[in-house]
Amino acid sequence: MNTVESARLFPNLEAWDPAPLRKALRKGGFHKEALETLGLPEHWLRSEVPRAALLSHAPAGSAVDSLIRLFTLGDAIDGEDALHALGESIHGLLDLGFLTAGEGRVRSLYQILPVAHGWVACDLLRRQGEDADDYVMGVGPSSVLLRSLTPPVDGRVLELACGIGWLSGQLVRAGLPVVATDLNGRALELGRFSARLAGVEGIDFRQGDGFSTVAGESFDLIVANPPYVQSPGGNMVFKESPEGDPICARLLRELPAYLAPGGIAVVLLNWCHRTDDDWPDTPLSWVDPVGTRRWIFQSDCSSPADYAWKWISSDQRFRNEHAAADEIRRWLAHYRAHDVRRVSGGFMVIQKCEPGGEWTRTESRAAEGIHARAGDELLRIVGNETWLAGGHDLLETRFHVPDGAKAEVVMALEDGWARRTIRLTSPSRLSYDGQVDENILRLLELCRAGRAPAEMVREIRAKPEFSAMTDLPDRIRNLVRELVSHGMLVPAGTVRD
Numbered sequence: 305m306n307t308v309e310s311a312r313l314f315p316n317l318e319a320w321d322p323a324p325l326r327k328a329l330r331k332g333g334f335h336k337e338a339l340e341t342l343g344l345p346e347h348w349l350r351s352e353v354p355r356a357a358l359l360s361h362a363p364a365g366s367a368v369d370s371l372i373r374l375f376t377l378g379d380a381i382d383g384e385d386a387l388h389a390l391g392e393s394i395h396g397l398l399d400l401g402f403l404t405a406g407e408g409r410v411r412s413l414y415q416i417l418p419v420a421h422g423w424v425a426c427d428l429l430r431r432q433g434e435d436a437d438d439y440v441m442g443v444g445p446s447s448v449l450l451r452s453l454t455p456p457v458d459g460r461v462l463e464l465a466c467g468i469g470w471l472s473g474q475l476v477r478a479g480l481p482v483v484a485t486d487l488n489g490r491a492l493e494l495g496r497f498s499a500r501l502a503g504v505e506g507i508d509f510r511q512g513d514g515f516s517t518v519a520g521e522s523f524d525l526i527v528a529n530p531p532y533v534q535s536p537g538g539n540m541v542f543k544e545s546p547e548g549d550p551i552c553a554r555l556l557r558e559l560p561a562y563l564a565p566g567g568i569a570v571v572l573l574n575w576c577h578r579t580d581d582d583w584p585d586t587p588l589s590w591v592d593p594v595g596t597r598r599w600i601f602q603s604d605c606s607s608p609a610d611y612a613w614k615w616i617s618s619d620q621r622f623r624n625e626h627a628a629a630d631e632i633r634r635w636l637a638h639y640r641a642h643d644v645r646r647v648s649g650g651f652m653v654i655q656k657c658e659p660g661g662e663w664t665r666t667e668s669r670a671a672e673g674i675h676a677r678a679g680d681e682l683l684r685i686v687g688n689e690t691w692l693a694g695g696h697d698l699l700e701t702r703f704h705v706p707d708g709a710k711a712e713v714v715m716a717l718e719d720g721w722a723r724r725t726i727r728l729t730s731p732s733r734l735s736y737d738g739q740v741d742e743n744i745l746r747l748l749e750l751c752r753a754g755r756a757p758a759e760m761v762r763e764i765r766a767k768p769e770f771s772a773m774t775d776l777p778d779r780i781r782n783l784v785r786e787l788v789s790h791g792m793l794v795p796a797g798t799v800r801d
């Protein structure tokens with residue numbers, strides 16, 4: 305793909321007044337809340353939902369019907385209907401080149417996607433099927449996952465491979481200075497349009513490959529959802545890198561040099577490996593272990609055939625059965641040639657530290673349950689791992705228990721109701737989601753009441769049947785270590801403080 309700054313899609317963007325469009329979209333009911341009231345969830349407008357299903361929810365001839373046809377389906381609609389739905393904003397959009405008109409009909413060249421608190425602009429889904437290598441995606445499940453994982457860090461932010469900069473906009477709104485970079489100039493233009501529509505000012509958009517536009521700079525937070533699809537090489541810049549460019553490896557190798565001391569990065573990844581057990585090796589090998597704390601989280605693992613089919617079957621370019629069959633053969637030949645037996649997905653967290661302060665954490669769990677604001681938990685885990693590496697007296701430390709921890713009990717009816725399992729979850733389900741026993745619940749309860757884990761040792765020892773249990777302190781220490789490592793206990797200080 306051409307990395308030279310593309311001719312601007314909207315040369316007059318700075319002179320455009322977005323207020324009339326905002327007003328028309330609101331008045332026409334083309335916003336998240338109103339559409340959900342009609343039975344149209346936000347994600348329907350950004351996925352391949354059949355047009356009949358989309359339109360069946362909007363009263364025929366209404367403004368919202370016109371706006372869905374125009375901005376979701378990309379139809380050429382009657383000029384009178386467009387004028388009715390868009391009011392005076394139609395003129396600005398035509399001048400800008402966002403809409404075109406001819407023979408009494410009006411068409412949008414781009415999609416407008418309603419999202420929480422506003423809208424973003426991106427390419428219409430069907431452009432993907434036209435094999436446009438510079439296709440610009442809107443907000444997808446991976447964008448939402450990265451948003452959830454973004455830790456609340458103060459300081460300079462870099463969003464690498466930012467696309468339309470949806471996340472960057474939210475970080476600027478939170479008061480952070482953000483540099484947003486992407487290879488695709490069209491994505492940045494649609495990002496600038498989206499920022500204007502959202503009333504967000506100050507995202508520093510820069511076009512270029514990887515870190516090329518931020519040479520010599522450092523950041524307190526780097527977030528990235530790069531084109532991580534492990535294909536044999538492709539031309540769709542929003543999801544796959546060209547043949548011979550292992551982009552995830554390249555970005556992770558370079559990344560620590562752009563982190564300020566103590567700075568944190570969160571990068572979504574996919575990667576290839578050989579067995580069910582060697583999954584952490586490859587991504588960990590991409591990041592220099594000296595001067596970094598590394599946490600690799602595997603959220604899924606597939607066979608090459610399943611992985612290839614997942615991407616090919618959802619790719620509009622391979623709708624035709626023969627095209628899909630040729631493409632899957634190409635992917636499988638590539639995996640065979642490189643002895644790839646498994647393909648995993650997940651994310652990597654990196655924190656820059658002084659040599660000597662390093663640690664590595666590997667974790668494998670489904671990520672589906674992770675809640676919208678998991679960044680706090682991510683930060684807590686990083687802090688707790690570092691604290692654990694400091695060799696503290698775990699029995700004599702006081703801990704906080706984060707608000708919102710939940711335990712759910714599953715019971716089975718046998719002779720009577722019998723307790724079967726207890727599932728403990730952290731507030732955002734990132735740091736903990738697993739089965740525990742009553743001892744762990746009791747330990748959390750004691751710690752929350754401000755008592756140190758040594759109390760639990762004394763409490764159990766007071767029972768005659770456990771009084772001679774010599775390994776009890778070690779057992780409790782291990783439970784505490786586990787709970788700290790999972791962010792369920794947060795060190796508050798030692799008892800002697």
Ligand SMILES: C[S@@+](CC[C@H](N)C(=O)[O-])C[C@H]1O[C@@H](n2cnc3c(N)ncnc32)[C@H](O)[C@@H]1O
Pocket residue numbers: 441442443444446447448450464465466467468469470485486487488491512513514528529530531532541542543551
């Ligand atoms: C999966 S999209 C993510 C977009 C956005 N960050 C999000 O989460 O919605 C990947 C982005 O990486 C960009 N990209 C691809 N190759 C790149 C490269 N070599 N350097 C910088 N950005 C690149 C694409 O243009 C695309 O916008």
